Amino acid sequence: MTDQAETPRLVARAASIQIVATVVFTFVGYLVVGMPLGVLPPFVHSTLHYSSVLAGLSVSFQYLATFVTRAPVGRMTDTVGPKQMVIFGLSSCAMSGVFTTAGGLASGHPGISIALLLIGRLFLGAGESGVGTGAIAWAIGRVGPLHSARIISWNGVATFAGIAIGAPLGVTIESLWGFWFIGCAMVAAALLVLPFAAFGPVTRPVRGTQIPMRRVFGRVLPHGMALALGSLGFGTIVSFITLFFGSRHWGHAAIALSAFGGFFILSRLIFVASITRQGGLRVAFVSFVGEACGLLLLGLAPTPLLAIVGAAITGFGFALVFPALGVEAFQRVPSSSRGAALGVFSVFLDVALGATGPLAGLLVGVSGYTSIFLIAAVAALAGGGITVALGARPARPSV
Numbered sequence: 588m589t590d591q592a593e594t595p596r597l598v599a600r601a602a603s604i605q606i607v608a609t610v611v612f613t614f615v616g617y618l619v620v621g622m623p624l625g626v627l628p629p630f631v632h633s634t635l636h637y638s639s640v641l642a643g644l645s646v647s648f649q650y651l652a653t654f655v656t657r658a659p660v661g662r663m664t665d666t667v668g669p670k671q672m673v674i675f676g677l678s679s680c681a682m683s684g685v686f687t688t689a690g691g692l693a694s695g696h697p698g699i700s701i702a703l704l705l706i707g708r709l710f711l712g713a714g715e716s717g718v719g720t721g722a723i724a725w726a727i728g729r730v731g732p733l734h735s736a737r738i739i740s741w742n743g744v745a746t747f748a749g750i751a752i753g754a755p756l757g758v759t760i761e762s763l764w765g766f767w768f769i770g771c772a773m774v775a776a777a778l779l780v781l782p783f784a785a786f787g788p789v790t791r792p793v794r795g796t797q798i799p800m801r802r803v804f805g806r807v808l809p810h811g812m813a814l815a816l817g818s819l820g821f822g823t824i825v826s827f828i829t830l831f832f833g834s835r836h837w838g839h840a841a842i843a844l845s846a847f848g849g850f851f852i853l854s855r856l857i858f859v860a861s862i863t864r865q866g867g868l869r870v871a872f873v874s875f876v877g878e879a880c881g882l883l884l885l886g887l888a889p890t891p892l893l894a895i896v897g898a899a900i901t902g903f904g905f906a907l908v909f910p911a912l913g914v915e916a917f918q919r920v921p922s923s924s925r926g927a928a929l930g931v932f933s934v935f936l937d938v939a940l941g942a943t944g945p946l947a948g949l950l951v952g953v954s955g956y957t958s959i960f961l962i963a964a965v966a967a968l969a970g971g972g973i974t975v976a977l978g979a980r981p982a983r984p985s986v
Contacts, residue, residue: 602730606738608787609726612673614745615780616718619680619773620649620711621753623687626761626769631704634766635697647941648705652712654937658800660716661930665797665923669725673784676717677777683711684773691767707770714777719746720933724926728790732925735917736862739910740855747848803920803927809973810916811935816970817875817908818936820882820901820963822943828885828898831956837891846895847902854906862907867915868978870907875971877904879964886960908970909936915977 624646632642664672686707693700719742726738760769824847832840862870878901885897913932920928947959 602734605729606726606734606741609722609729610738610742610745612677612718612780612784613722613742614749615776616676616680616714616722617746617749618753618756619684619749619776620715621750622757622760622769622773622776624750624754625758626766627704630691630694630761630766631701634694635700637697637701641701645701645704645708648708649712649715650937650941652709653715654712654934654941656713656716657720657930657934657937658927659930660713660720661927661933662797662800664720664724664926664930668790669721669723669728669926670784670787670789672717672721673725674781676714676719676721677781677784679710679714679717681774681777681781683707683714684770684775684777686710686770687773688767688770691765691770694766716930720926720929723929725787725790727925729788732917732922733863736867736910736914737859739913740859740907743906743909744852744855747852751848797924797927798920800927800931803924804931806919807916807928807931809977810912810919811932813871813875813970813973813977814909814912814932815935815939816966816973817878817905818939819943819966820878820960821905822940823882823947823959823963824885824898824901826944827947827951827956827959830951831960832891832894834956835891837894839891839895843891843895843898846899849902850899851902851906854903855910858907859910862911862914867911867913868974871911871915872971872974872978874904874907874911875967875974877901878908879967879971880904882960882964882967886957886964904967912974 627645628642631637631645660672660675684707686703690700690703690707693703723738723742726742727735730738756772757769760772824844828843828847829840832838832843858870881897881900881902881904883897885894885901888894888897913929916932917925917928950959950962
């Protein structure tokens with residue numbers, strides 16, 4: 588009896604080890620993504636003497652490449668294999684570091700420097716697509732689709748942790764050795780784990796007919812729209828909570844960001860199993876409602892403490908939106924097209940985060956900071972409405 592009881596635990600432990608061994612590549616990829624975030628705009632603006640607009644675009648340029656490459660990388664994950672896409676992603680991250688180093692060293696020639704930096708951002712965007720999509724598909728191939736929710740959740744934790752560590756690390760490196768050395772650190776981090784990816788186990792592409800991308804898009808569309816609506820709150824907090832606190836002469840905006848991120852990770856670690864037990868749509872609906880409540884509290888908070896609590900509730904609610912909807916979306920396509928579905932599904936997150944900054948910025952100028960959090964709350968409730976509609980219609984077989 589003891590052996591029989593231990594067997595499921597051993598299987599679960601083995602699966603956890605396999606998942607961690609794969610999402611570590613996501614962590615390193617986003618560590619590289621995070622390193623230049625805090626220092627690239629000041630370098631472009633203060634050192635190269637370009638406008639603040641170009642300084643901001645230097646960061647956004649990466650997301651253009653990520654947006655363009657998401658779907659092709661997803662399809663190649665199905666055809667070439669996820670391991671190969673992780674290797675591609677890490678190699679692209681290393682190349683980004685090479686161009687970042689060259690751009691830093693060429694600071695005496697601003698035109699050459701900014702061109703090299705922008706090329707590096709394009710490589711980094713492609714690397715983000717390769718590592719992010721490939722790692723999830725690789726982990727699913729190693730432990731099976733029954734663990735999809737846990738894989739997506741842990742992958743998201745690795746993403747947040749990588750950026751959270753990479754950004755201050757980049758600032759520290761720049762202060763000690765200069766901007767150019769950040770590129771060297773990016774190369775070193777990517778190359779450090781690249782051999783482990785190269786010698787990792789191969790998972791064969793799933794056999795079967797791959798449906799056209801337009802059909803993949805059609806099947807994933809409602810889940811992606813709900814994801815985009817829920818992501819507006821995330822984008823609004825990340826982009827404007829510091830300015831929101833400043834407009835009210837409050838301190839501790841960093842604590843609000845930490846509360847959002849900390850409760851996001853906590854929710855994913857504690858409640859990810861509920862997606863398998865309760866179903867993705869039900870979990871997504873509850874998550875949207877929780878996110879909306881947090882955003883309402885944040886936007887209407889009369890004190891900084893309540894605003895911090897609102898940010899924490901928002902992070903706790905938003906955390907399970909991506910994995911819950913992702914699991915449901917993947918069930919609507921055949922196994923041979925799940926990489927493509929993952930790539931298309933992730934595009935909705937990219938578009939939402941890319942559009943939130945400028946759109947919310949325009950709204951702030953018209954009606955103030957409170958309005959952007961209230962509108963994000965309404966958007967989250969609309970996302971919850973989509974999950975209700977999806978639950979009311981019959982499931983489409985994944986063939």
